[in-house]
Amino acid sequence: MAKPLSGIRIADFTVHNAGPFCTHLLSQLGAEVIKVESAMRPDAFRKPHPVYGRMGPATFDQVASTKLSVRLNLKKPEGIALSKRLVAISDIAAESFRPGVVGRLGLGYEALKAVKSDIIMLSVSSSGQVGPDSHFAGYAPLFGAWGGLGEMTGYDDGPPVEMRHVMDHTVGMNAAVAVLAALQRRRATGQGGLVDVSAREVASSLLGEALLLAAAGEEPHRMGNDHQLMAPHGVYPAEGDDRWLSIAVASDTEWQAMAAIIGRAELASDPRFASQAARHANRRELDEILSGWTVTLPADAAAERLQAAGIAAHASWTTPEIAADPHLHARRAIVDVAEPDGKIRAAVGVPMRLSKGAEIGIHRGTPKLGEHEDYVFGELLGMTRAERQALEDSEVIY
Amino acid sequence: MQDVSNFPLTGLRVVARASGAAAAYAARLLGTMGAETILLEPPGGSPLRREPPYIDGSDGVSALFAYLAAGARSSVCDLATEDGRAAATAMLSEADIFIDDTPLGEREALGLDEAAIARRHPDLIHVSLLPFGAFGPKAGWKAEEINLQHASGEGNLLPNGLSVELFPDRPPVKIYGHFAGLQGGIAAALGALAALWARPELGGQFVDIASQDAALAVGAFAIQRLGDGSIEHRVERSFRYGGVLPCADGHVELLTLEQRQWEGLVKLLGEPEWALDPALSDSLERSRQGPAINAKIREWARVRKVEDIVREGQALSVPLAKYYTPAEVVRDPHEKVRGLFQPVAVDGAGVLDLLVSPFHFDGAPLRLRGGPPALGEYGRAAAGLEA
Numbered sequence: 001m002a003k004p005l006s007g008i009r010i011a012d013f014t015v016h017n018a019g020p021f022c023t024h025l026l027s028q029l030g031a032e033v034i035k036v037e038s039a040m041r042p043d044a045f046r047k048p049h050p051v052y053g054r055m056g057p058a059t060f061d062q063v064a065s066t067k068l069s070v071r072l073n074l075k076k077p078e079g080i081a082l083s084k085r086l087v088a089i090s091d092i093a094a095e096s097f098r099p100g101v102v103g104r105l106g107l108g109y110e111a112l113k114a115v116k117s118d119i120i121m122l123s124v125s126s127s128g129q130v131g132p133d134s135h136f137a138g139y140a141p142l143f144g145a146w147g148g149l150g151e152m153t154g155y156d157d158g159p160p161v162e163m164r165h166v167m168d169h170t171v172g173m174n175a176a177v178a179v180l181a182a183l184q185r186r187r188a189t190g191q192g193g194l195v196d197v198s199a200r201e202v203a204s205s206l207l208g209e210a211l212l213l214a215a216a217g218e219e220p221h222r223m224g225n226d227h228q229l230m231a232p233h234g235v236y237p238a239e240g241d242d243r244w245l246s247i248a249v250a251s252d253t254e255w256q257a258m259a260a261i262i263g264r265a266e267l268a269s270d271p272r273f274a275s276q277a278a279r280h281a282n283r284r285e286l287d288e289i290l291s292g293w294t295v296t297l298p299a300d301a302a303a304e305r306l307q308a309a310g311i312a313a314h315a316s317w318t319t320p321e322i323a324a325d326p327h328l329h330a331r332r333a334i335v336d337v338a339e340p341d342g343k344i345r346a347a348v349g350v351p352m353r354l355s356k357g358a359e360i361g362i363h364r365g366t367p368k369l370g371e372h373e374d375y376v377f378g379e380l381l382g383m384t385r386a387e388r389q390a391l392e393d394s395e396v397i398y
Numbered sequence: 399m400q401d402v403s404n405f406p407l408t409g410l411r412v413v414a415r416a417s418g419a420a421a422a423y424a425a426r427l428l429g430t431m432g433a434e435t436i437l438l439e440p441p442g443g444s445p446l447r448r449e450p451p452y453i454d455g456s457d458g459v460s461a462l463f464a465y466l467a468a469g470a471r472s473s474v475c476d477l478a479t480e481d482g483r484a485a486a487t488a489m490l491s492e493a494d495i496f497i498d499d500t501p502l503g504e505r506e507a508l509g510l511d512e513a514a515i516a517r518r519h520p521d522l523i524h525v526s527l528l529p530f531g532a533f534g535p536k537a538g539w540k541a542e543e544i545n546l547q548h549a550s551g552e553g554n555l556l557p558n559g560l561s562v563e564l565f566p567d568r569p570p571v572k573i574y575g576h577f578a579g580l581q582g583g584i585a586a587a588l589g590a591l592a593a594l595w596a597r598p599e600l601g602g603q604f605v606d607i608a609s610q611d612a613a614l615a616v617g618a619f620a621i622q623r624l625g626d627g628s629i630e631h632r633v634e635r636s637f638r639y640g641g642v643l644p645c646a647d648g649h650v651e652l653l654t655l656e657q658r659q660w661e662g663l664v665k666l667l668g669e670p671e672w673a674l675d676p677a678l679s680d681s682l683e684r685s686r687q688g689p690a691i692n693a694k695i696r697e698w699a700r701v702r703k704v705e706d707i708v709r710e711g712q713a714l715s716v717p718l719a720k721y722y723t724p725a726e727v728v729r730d731p732h733e734k735v736r737g738l739f740q741p742v743a744v745d746g747a748g749v750l751d752l753l754v755s756p757f758h759f760d761g762a763p764l765r766l767r768g769g770p771p772a773l774g775e776y777g778r779a780a781a782g783l784e785a
Binding site: 001002004005017021025029049054058060061062063127128129130131132133134136137138139141142144145146147148149150151152153154155158159160161162163164165166169170172173174175176177178180181182183184185187188189193194195196197198201202204205206207208209210211212213214215216217218219220222223224225227228229230233234235236237244246247248250307310311312313314315316317318319320322323326327328330331333334345346347348349350351352353354355356357 | 535561565618
């Protein structure tokens, strides 16, 4: 049995994070993703990243894993011609240049449609392909700012908060959904299409309810860890330095159970806390009381006790704790992958479990630059060794 | 605006039993792309109808439900009764995708467990969406949004930048709204469509989604960096300079990653002497001197208006963005052109602009079929209840 998207081929021209994460998800679901790159502008993971203490190329790159790599110089007309040949044997072409760039390169939707009439083209950009701001360059923190998510996140008495790489990857996961929908339409109608994903709109889509309030004339404001109804609700100190526990109490029953657990059963009927509205009105007082209990316990132990009583709680996990978690391993949400030298490290899996078909997920490490040219240029495109050599000599395959 | 008969998922039918934002969002994504979506609600309605925030001046109309249920139909079905279960079976027999967030322990009694659904509906894509999934040692654990964010990594990593500088001793702060839950919804839509693609070969199947897994997946870089040898922390993950800049009348985000962007920034700042120091033309040196550089940038920004900074900065290709308030997003001329919002009727609150979708197909925005449905407006009689 095959993976669900087996037989689907993607010509992947995406760069940075959002686009590559989209094709990464699709590759884990079985699509054959051919990553088009060049020695002229090496991908970020092929270069050192001193800010994160990586002084050489990454030995494993999550979003490049399971993809095939070919070199193509898009600055040469022959590189564009070869790109089109690749698109002609693909189901999907994905790109994430600034709007207008693929058109100037001669790889716009109309040009691709001319070589593959039912091609599905995915364009991912900061503000979408059309609109007055479409030429703006952007990174995750900018998408978060334009989209409203940054302004709405943060302490109520503090500044807005910068969104980071989760923003890019959310864009990528949305794009993967849209591409599969386009593929579904192709199956039903034979029609390909152009999918335009706007990163700042993805950010906005995560706060649709706040935008609706604004449309109704209100001015919603960031509210830290508070909830509009629930109390206790927040992040509380646990035993140890910089250790925290998240707790959300959703009902009177849960509150009564919690009062007993923290050894303050009398608080269950205390008029200050007896109803949700009363607890919410007195939530700072309540936070103080609860913190007195949480700070005495390891975060995981406290969470287990609360969960056993039916109360939503979870330790605020650090990355090493996540990487080591048995539940996430059992679900293959965290998987072990091997580096070229055999060293094992953690990677993130595709976030789903399917009951049928071959096992999905990462099945190959990071490709070397141009590693799969024999297969792609040789087998798939039927190019001779001499033909390829000539293109290498003229820095088209480069 | 496009014709709904040619939306990507036109012809597909989705039934969703959603008490939380995650499952409702999965259905919303599929519905906005053209699927006919029916919410299977208990008598009294889904708890989502009572979730905050509420629209001011309305009688407790949930803005969250309005956003997540827009365009869907609503059918009331009491699964505690035999008639209700029969009605649900009839509805599922005509569906392609079923999305369900019923807690695991309650499924069997309602006829919603994996085996029962697979037996009755062999071609159905059955998507289970739970905080920690339907399998694994923590499958029975409960989580609200704040717990999900802390179980999946980003919770511990925020705030960063200016916010953590100002409040280093406060607990981490959550991302607004239902960030992690919606990731579960997006992953569920992805899983549903992947399984649907394979249906001709494999038939129906069970798709097990955990919002924790989905939120972790979008936080993949933290795991990447762990393998590269560094552990991210909310204090250290701040950019060395730039980030959130307080201005005279709001906040701006500034992020220069490339050399030419730094050069543009120096021009934007008016080429002050400190910025022309030849040592600062090296990006590593700039990183080392980040806090000092940032102090200068902040001093410059504090007395200027956001609009002026953004206009002049964009002209110099310096990546800058205003921190838009929700009202500014709704009024944004760029989004007007792109049709991000569509007026829909929200019962009890009037006609309001609602976000449609973050993607366009074939050069045009999608279009919602309508606002949130009245409870049980669809198939109430068919569900064995009086209309």
